[in-house]
Amino acid sequence: MSPDRPTLTATPHNVGVDAAVAAARRVVTALLHAGDGSAAAMAEVASRLTAVAEHLEEHAPTRDERLVDMWAGEGVTRHDPVTGPENAVAPPLPLSGLPDGSIQGTVTLGLPYQGPPGCVHGGVSALLLDHTLGVANHWAGDSGMTGTLTLRYHRPTPLFEELTVRARQVSVEGRKIRTTGEILAGDAVCVSAEGLFVNKHLPRPR
Numbered sequence: 001m002s003p004d005r006p007t008l009t010a011t012p013h014n015v016g017v018d019a020a021v022a023a024a025r026r027v028v029t030a031l032l033h034a035g036d037g038s039a040a041a042m043a044e045v046a047s048r049l050t051a052v053a054e055h056l057e058e059h060a061p062t063r064d065e066r067l068v069d070m071w072a073g074e075g076v077t078r079h080d081p082v083t084g085p086e087n088a089v090a091p092p093l094p095l096s097g098l099p100d101g102s103i104q105g106t107v108t109l110g111l112p113y114q115g116p117p118g119c120v121h122g123g124v125s126a127l128l129l130d131h132t133l134g135v136a137n138h139w140a141g142d143s144g145m146t147g148t149l150t151l152r153y154h155r156p157t158p159l160f161e162e163l164t165v166r167a168r169q170v171s172v173e174g175r176k177i178r179t180t181g182e183i184l185a186g187d188a189v190c191v192s193a194e195g196l197f198v199n200k201h202l203p204r205p206r
């Protein structure tokens, strides 16, 4: 971690659940690449994946226990659907703080996130921006829940190219927090976002 750019997201470990989740992401991507015309023995693949799922389910704690555990310690950063190393849905997008108070990260998205041909799904862009704006608020010190998120899709966002996702808190008025952000491909802004967050926090499960 650079002192100029503190890491704001959980760092993945190459062991334990993080390693299993990295493998699961690879499976999701490989299945999409394989498609229905694949020569792979899909019945056998399905059977082996089902066995893995049953093994995990058999050894999992109860849902209530897991919810308490998830929100302890580092909390959301290990399992959220954007940055979390424990969440196979997360691309993942690592985020760092910049000296000017903004935050930024880079990510390359593949087929699981496709909307228009060869491009990122608009809802996926919304997910990345909502979360990144939320982390920018935590980094700035005043945070809350998304009240309104306004997006402008300037140009298609490419798959398979490095994207920069960045955000910054703009103002705090009472409980209302305004935050903006963008997704860029190279220097070109693909999506921009304006968020109105309201300072309210739901209690952690206990």
Ligand SMILES: CCCCCCCCCCCCCCCC(=O)SCCNC(=O)CCNC(=O)[C@H](O)C(C)(C)COP(=O)(O)OP(=O)(O)OC[C@H]1O[C@@H](n2cnc3c(N)ncnc32)[C@H](O)[C@@H]1OP(=O)(O)O
Pocket: 008, 009, 076, 077, 130, 131, 132, 133, 134, 135, 138, 139, 144, 145, 146, 147, 148, 174, 175, 176, 196, 198, 200
């Ligand atoms: C140090 C760094 C470490 C990093 C560490 C990372 C930590 C981890 C980061 C996680 C980052 C997650 C980022 C994802 C964030 C979600 O995904 S949050 C989930 C999506 N959002 C929701 O589910 C919210 C659902 N809505 C609600 O719960 C409530 O409607 C709200 C939005 C909290 C507001 O309710 P309320 O508290 O009753 O607000 P209320 O008193 O009616 O209004 C207060 C003011 O806000 C305004 N307002 C209320 N609602 C709205 C609205 N929807 N739109 C605009 N204005 C509104 C009102 O007009 C009022 O304004 P004034 O009259 O004061 O001028």
